[in-house]
Amino acid sequence: xxxxxxxxxxxxxxxxxxxxxxxxxxxxxxxxxxxxxxxxxxxxxxxxxxxxxxxxxxxxxxxxxxxxxxxxxxxxxxxxxxxxxxxxxxxxxxxxxxxxxxxxxxxxxxxxxxxxxxxxxxxxxxxxxxxxxxxxxxxxxxxxxxxxxxxxxxxxxxxxxxxxxxxxxxxxxxxxxxxxxxxxxxxxxxxxxxxxxxxxxxxxxxxxxxxxxxxxxxxxxxxxxxxxxxxxxxxxxxxxxxxxxxxxxxxxxxxxxxxxxxxxxxx
Numbered sequence: 099x100x101x102x103x104x105x106x107x108x109x110x111x112x113x114x115x116x117x118x119x120x121x122x123x124x125x126x127x128x129x130x131x132x133x134x135x136x137x138x139x140x141x142x143x144x145x146x147x148x149x150x151x152x153x154x155x156x157x158x159x160x161x162x163x164x165x166x167x168x169x170x171x172x173x174x175x176x177x178x179x180x181x182x183x184x185x186x187x188x189x190x191x192x193x194x195x196x197x198x199x200x201x202x203x204x205x206x207x208x209x210x211x212x213x214x215x216x217x218x219x220x221x222x223x224x225x226x227x228x229x230x231x232x233x234x235x236x237x238x239x240x241x242x243x244x245x246x247x248x249x250x251x252x253x254x255x256x257x258x259x260x261x262x263x264x265x266x267x268x269x270x271x272x273x274x275x276x277x278x279x280x281x282x283x284x285x286x287x288x289x290x291x292x293x294x295x296x297x298x299x300x301x302x303x304x305x306x307x308x309x310x311x312x313x314x315x316x317x318x319x320x321x322x323x324x325x326x327x328x329x330x331x332x333x334x335x336x337x338x339x340x341x342x343x344x345x346x347x348x349x350x351x352x353x354x355x356x357x358x359x360x361x362x363x364x365x
Contacts, residue, residue: 099284101174103284103287106282108139110254111128114250117129124146125142127140129160129166130166133166133167134243139169140157140168145177151184169348172347173198174342189350192347194347195346197325197331199342200322201338202320203315203319206312206315211308218265218268219256220263221257226251228273231244232266232293233290235294236275236293264276264279275297277303285319286310288307303330304333304336
C-alpha cells in the first residue's frame with residue numbers, strides 16, 4: 099500500500115516536461131537530468147532473478163548518460179528477495195531504511211495546533227516557495243535542487259482535488275514546518291514532514307501531519323500511510339500509526355556527480 103502510494107505521488111509529477119516516467123511490467127522508474135537522486139528513482143522492482151544484473155544495467159545506463167545518481171527503493175516484497183544484497187555487489191550503497199506505517203482514520207480524533215500555530219494549505223506558487231525552502235532546510239536538499247523542486251510541484255497545481263496538497267505551519271507568523279498530503283486511489287499518505295531547525299522539538303511536525311490526517315478523513319479516506327525514520331516512529335505511534343513493514347533505500351552514484359548531488363534525504 100505504501101509503495102503503491104509512493105508511485106502515485108511520482109505519477110503526479112508527469113506534467114513536468116523534465117521528467118520521464120516508465121511504468122514497466124517489472125518496475126516503475128523515473129529519469130530526469132537533475133543530479134539529485136530523489137528525481138531519478140526505481141520503485142516496486144519485480145525482476146526475474148536470472149535477469150536482474152542485465153535489467154539493473156539497462157536502467158542505470160540512463161542515469162550514467164545523464165550523469166545523475168539514482169535511487170532504488172525496495173519495499174517489503176522486492177523480487178528477488180535478496181535484491182538488496184545483490185545491488186550492493188553491483189556497487190550500490192544502502193543509505194537508509196524506513197518503517198512503513200498505516201493508520202485507520204476512523205481512530206483519528208484530530209489535533210489542535212493551539213493559538214500560536216497556524217497551518218495553511220499552499221494555494222499558489224508564492225506559498226509553495228515557502229514550502230520548498232522549509233523542506234529544503236529540513237532535509238538538507240541542496241540549493242541547486244530548489245528551482246526544480248519548485249517547478250515540478252507547481253505543475254501539479256493547487257486545490258483540494260489535486261493528488262498532492264502541501265501545507266505550511268506558521269509559529270507566530272514565522273514559517274516553521276511542512277507536510278504534504280498525497281491523495282491516492284486507495285489511501286492517503288503523509289509525506290515531506292519537515293521542521294525548520296529553530297522550531298524543532300515543539301510538536302510542529304505532529305501538528306502539520308495532523309492537518310493532513312484531518313483533510314484525508316474529511317475527504318473520505320479510510321486509511322493513511324507514511325514512512326517513518328527511527329526518530330519519527332515513536333511520534334507517529336502516539337498518533338495511532340502502526341508498522342506494516344520496512345523499506346530500504348539504495349543509491350547508485352554517478353561518477354561525475356559531486357557529493358551533495360549524490361546525497362539523499364527522504365522527503
